[in-house]
Amino acid sequence: MNFVELRAYAIAGKIDELNLISMEGGIYLLEARMHGAAYPLSDAHDKMVHLRSVEHARQMLHAFPSLPFNLVHTLVHDEMCGLGANVEGNLKVPIAFRSAWHH
Numbered sequence: 492m493n494f495v496e497l498r499a500y501a502i503a504g505k506i507d508e509l510n511l512i513s514m515e516g517g518i519y520l521l522e523a524r525m526h527g528a529a530y531p532l533s534d535a536h537d538k539m540v541h542l543r544s545v546e547h548a549r550q551m552l553h554a555f556p557s558l559p560f561n562l563v564h565t566l567v568h569d570e571m572c573g574l575g576a577n578v579e580g581n582l583k584v585p586i587a588f589r590s591a592w593h594h
Contacts, residue, residue: 492530494540494551497523501555508559510583511548521548549590560588 492500500506505525512520519542521532532540542548545562564582 492523493533493535497530497532498555500525501558504556506558508561509552509588510561510563511542511545511586512563512565514565517543519544519548521551545586546590549588552588557588560586562586 497506500523507524507526510522510524510529512522514520520539521542522529523532524530534540542551562584564584
């Protein structure tokens with residue numbers, strides 16, 4: 492899903508939540524969830540959009556209607572210890588859609 496589509500779905504009220512996924516190396520990926528499916532944000536060339544921080548995501552989304560917004564940390568420790576990949580084991584924390592620093 493590209494940025495224009497994401498915004499249109501958000502304005503139409505079709506997005507259930509946005510998840511900002513924290514990856515190794517300080518990279519964040521944004522995904523929209525609609526009807527139980529995940530749609531990662533991609534650019535015009537279908538490459539995943541890499542964000543720098545929570546604030547960077549908030550800046551990108553400033554013109555969007557307020558949505559449930561979560562920070563998701565993938566837990567690589569489980570995979571490293573041989574326990575297998577467990578999507579439910581990820582740490583998902585609700586965060587404010589708007590920054591407290593900007594009004």
